[in-house]
Amino acid sequence: MAPIAKRRRISPEVESPPNTTKNGISSEEKIENFYRNAAGWDLEQDYENRPRNLKKKKEETRLPIKTSEGWVEQAPAVAEQKEEDADSFLGSGDEDEAVDDDDQDVEEEEEEPEVPQVSPREQILQAKEELARVASLISEDPEEHIGQLKKLQVHATSQNRTVVKLCMATQLAIYRDIIPGYRIRPVSKEELKQKLSKDVRKLRNFEQMLVGGYHEYVKSLTRAAKKSGDKDKEAASVAAVAISCACTLLNTVPHFNFRGDLINILVGRLSIRQVNPDFHKSIECLETLFRDDEDGNASREAVDLLCKMMKSRNYNIHESVLNTFLHLRLLSEFAHRSSSTRTDKSEDEPVVKKKQKREFRTKKERKRLREVKDVEKELREADATVSHEERDKNQSEMLKLVFVAYFRILKQRVPQLMGAVLEGLARYAHLINQDFFGDILEALRELVISTEAAEQALAEEDEDASTAPRNINRESLLCIITAFALLQGQDVVKSVGSLHLDLEFFITHLYKTLLPSSMNPDLELSAKSLRLRDPDGNDDEALLPQQAKHKINVQTTTVLLLRSLSSVLLPPQNLRSVPPLRLAAFAKQLLTISLQLPEKSCLAMMGLLQQVAKVQGKKIAALWYTEERKGDGVFNPLREEVEGSNPFATTIWEGELLRHHFCPQVRESIVALEKGIVASRS
Numbered sequence: 068m069a070p071i072a073k074r075r076r077i078s079p080e081v082e083s084p085p086n087t088t089k090n091g092i093s094s095e096e097k098i099e100n101f102y103r104n105a106a107g108w109d110l111e112q113d114y115e116n117r118p119r120n121l122k123k124k125k126e127e128t129r130l131p132i133k134t135s136e137g138w139v140e141q142a143p144a145v146a147e148q149k150e151e152d153a154d155s156f157l158g159s160g161d162e163d164e165a166v167d168d169d170d171q172d173v174e175e176e177e178e179e180p181e182v183p184q185v186s187p188r189e190q191i192l193q194a195k196e197e198l199a200r201v202a203s204l205i206s207e208d209p210e211e212h213i214g215q216l217k218k219l220q221v222h223a224t225s226q227n228r229t230v231v232k233l234c235m236a237t238q239l240a241i242y243r244d245i246i247p248g249y250r251i252r253p254v255s256k257e258e259l260k261q262k263l264s265k266d267v268r269k270l271r272n273f274e275q276m277l278v279g280g281y282h283e284y285v286k287s288l289t290r291a292a293k294k295s296g297d298k299d300k301e302a303a304s305v306a307a308v309a310i311s312c313a314c315t316l317l318n319t320v321p322h323f324n325f326r327g328d329l330i331n332i333l334v335g336r337l338s339i340r341q342v343n344p345d346f347h348k349s350i351e352c353l354e355t356l357f358r359d360d361e362d363g364n365a366s367r368e369a370v371d372l373l374c375k376m377m378k379s380r381n382y383n384i385h386e387s388v389l390n391t392f393l394h395l396r397l398l399s400e401f402a403h404r405s406s407s408t409r410t411d412k413s414e415d416e417p418v419v420k421k422k423q424k425r426e427f428r429t430k431k432e433r434k435r436l437r438e439v440k441d442v443e444k445e446l447r448e449a450d451a452t453v454s455h456e457e458r459d460k461n462q463s464e465m466l467k468l469v470f471v472a473y474f475r476i477l478k479q480r481v482p483q484l485m486g487a488v489l490e491g492l493a494r495y496a497h498l499i500n501q502d503f504f505g506d507i508l509e510a511l512r513e514l515v516i517s518t519e520a521a522e523q524a525l526a527e528e529d530e531d532a533s534t535a536p537r538n539i540n541r542e543s544l545l546c547i548i549t550a551f552a553l554l555q556g557q558d559v560v561k562s563v564g565s566l567h568l569d570l571e572f573f574i575t576h577l578y579k580t581l582l583p584s585s586m587n588p589d590l591e592l593s594a595k596s597l598r599l600r601d602p603d604g605n606d607d608e609a610l611l612p613q614q615a616k617h618k619i620n621v622q623t624t625t626v627l628l629l630r631s632l633s634s635v636l637l638p639p640q641n642l643r644s645v646p647p648l649r650l651a652a653f654a655k656q657l658l659t660i661s662l663q664l665p666e667k668s669c670l671a672m673m674g675l676l677q678q679v680a681k682v683q684g685k686k687i688a689a690l691w692y693t694e695e696r697k698g699d700g701v702f703n704p705l706r707e708e709v710e711g712s713n714p715f716a717t718t719i720w721e722g723e724l725l726r727h728h729f730c731p732q733v734r735e736s737i738v739a740l741e742k743g744i745v746a747s748r749s
Contacts, residue, residue: 187227194222194230198237209245210273216241216280223287228301232308235291238284239312246320251278278324285328288313292332295345310336310345314352321356321365327372330365334372337388338380350387357394363461366395370465374472382481389476389487392469393494397462466498477510480517489514489545496552504553511546515576518543540584544627547573551634574649577631578656578709585660590624590668625668629675632657636679647686651714654679654687656704658721666730673736677743684747690719691744 129141185193201219204212219241222234251274263271291309294302313332316323333349353369360366370392377384428436469491476488492499492507499507518539550573584590622630636645636653657676661669680687689696702717725737 187229190225190227191229191233194225194227194233198222198233202237202241205241206244209277210269213245213273213276213280216276220280220283220287223284228305231291231305235288235305235308235312239315242281242284242316243319245277246281246323247274248322250322251275251324281323282325285313285325289328289332292336295336296339296341296343307345310348314348317352317365318355318359321360326365327368330369330372334369334376337373338376338384340383340385342385342387346385346387350391353391354394357391357396360396361458363396363458363465367461367465370395370468374468377472378475382476382479382484384484386484386487389472389484389491392472392491395462395465395469397466397498398494400458400462466495469495470499474510477514480514485514485542486545489542489549493545493549493552496549499553507553508550511550512572515543515546515573518546519576540580540587541624541627543576543580544624544631547577547631548627548634551631574635575707575709577635578652579707581628581656581660582704584624584628585663587624591665592623625671629671632675636675637682645683645686646710648710648714650679650683650686651690652709652712654690655702655714655717655719658719658725659704662721662724666733669728669730669733670736673733673740677736677740680740680743680747684744688744688748689715690717691722691741692748693718 131138131140133139198219201215205215216238219234219238222230223238225231225234254271254275288309291305292313293306295306295310297303297306310332313329317326317329317333333352336345336349337353339346353373356369357366373388373391377388473488473491473495476484477492550570554570632653636650638645654676657672661672664672696715700713700716702713704712706712722737722741726734728734728737
């Protein structure tokens with residue numbers, strides 16, 4: 068307790084009796100002077116200025132000791148005396164006075180000048196030391212120091228962009244090390260009320276704090292990634308680091324929580340057609356995710372978000388975004404055929420399970436079997452085994468989404484995406500449902516007609532040819548390849564007759580494009596070929612290396628021609644044989660264009676003709692031996708109908724010129740071709 072303050076005597080002392088004078092002043096005058104000056108007194112200030120006794124006596128708690136000489140008081144200990152002095156110093160005086168002193172100290176602290184700001188270089192050095200210290204603590208014992216993640220979030224809000232980038236990279240390294248190999252589910256209210264052991268409670272707290280910190284980290288990455296490609300270079304650099312962190316997390320820990328948020332970061336970047344290093348990182352990350360995803364859950368989620376983004380953007384996207392679908396594992400693993408609405412089941416797979424005979428079990432046995440099933444389920448989840456049924460289901464849904472995107476783009480005829488769509492349809496042709504063939508072939512037929520019209524328009528307007536956004540020749544060849552790829556399955560033989568007219572249209576178009584294609588100077592150049600643009604010519608395929616870095620359809624025009632010709636001249640055994648007139652017309656045309664083809668393309672055509680001669684040499688042998696054929700008329704290579712060109716009215720005179728070709732391999736190839744024709748006659 069604080070000592071009781073003594074009362075101050077206000078009235079003055081009267082030393083002399085009344086009616087007496089002292090120094091010539093009477094007592095009455097003295098009283099009047101007292102009351103006159105009392106109004107100007109400041110009693111509280113006088114009390115405040117009065118000196119105080121800061122030392123407070125404390126009651127002695129030691130009992131006296133009885134000795135031979137009598138009772139003796141114990142001396143106070145030195146430590147206790149020091150403690151008493153400290154206590155008396157801290158707690159001396161009245162409580163009101165202590166509060167007043169504290170208020171004065173606070174006011175003095177507020178009035179002190181601000182501490183000068185630390186330079187950016189010092190901020191970076193201090194942040195490095197702090198981040199290294201926190202990271203080492205968490206790495207040593209994550210469960211014990213998981214609360215240190217909050218300190219990292221403080222640095223993420225720094226005004227120094229370099230500190231923010233360092234914080235992002237540090238958090239990335241920490242989360243990659245401490246994230247477990249399973250997905251952490253949220254804890255329900257009922258589970259929070261359960262009594263848990265100390266170890267289980269510690270593990271649960273660790274998991275929940277880890278998920279909370281990771282969620283905040285992903286949110287910060289999302290906010291920073293929106294500035295990608297911004298005019299502010301500092302903000303764009305932070306966005307680049309954020310996208311790199313998101314890509315690393317998606318490829319290293321795709322099973323963990325908030326995977327959808329990471330995919331949204333990449334999809335949001337791909338929705339912008341501006342191509343920069345961040346764009347390429349996002350493309351590579353999705354391609355890696357599609358290749359490495361075994362169960363298909365992450366790939367399905369990514370494909371769904373990509374399709375929604377494309378639709379919202381009205382398919383005004385870059386071609387590389389659509390080419391990511393060619394890296395899905397279902398191209399090599401999925402065995403069922405599908406369309407945009409349904410998926411066919413395999414014949415070997417039972418549709419309905421047979422009802423087994425019910426076996427009688429006691430209540431105890433049923434309970435034991437349920438426990439065994441639960442244990443087996445937990446073991447499968449712990450081993451991370453992939454169920455074939457789950458994988459097929461995910462791949463089936465992905466295939467439907469891919470077909471929906473392809474068919475919508477094909478219907479809208481988006482110019483910059485037609486090559487990618489046709490390449491994708493050609494790759495996915497073996498997975499397209501048979502009932503959908505008619506619609507696909509009709510769409511391809513209309514596209515070929517539109518390419519012919521566009522080609523004629525470009526030929527009439529040479530001035531605008533250099534600004535053409537499409538490679539028309541490539542698109543038509545891809546349409547032919549896709550149309551024939553649809554007929555490669557064994558279960559579509561019954562549909563060949565009904566689709567004969569459509570196939571004849573594609574064959575006729577291929578025959579007409581042979582001569583113009585042979586005069587294309589870029590016949591052997593692909594999208595990845597390094598070359599300069601022709602300032603005076605139509606060089607639409609010439610792309611810069613950074614633009615062609617992630618291009619999928621990198622096959623040259625020669626390769627596309629060979630694929631198309633192989634489908635026409637060397638069909639599978641299950642399809643009907645090729646008529647002799649068609650084989651002879653194509654053989655004559657190929658030898659004619661070989662005279663002006665480049666060296667590699669000429670060798671490729673010679674190899675194709677050698678295969679044709681080996682399989683169906685008897686049908687075209689009359690082109691070399693006129694005495695073995697019957698026919699009249701004139702050969703017309705410019706006829707629109709293949710059979711109407713009358714190929715047996717001419718001979719293969721190009722072989723004599725090819726024998727004198729500058730390339731020795733071409734000379735050897737033409738000799739081998741003629742030997743094959745001779746062997747087929749015998």
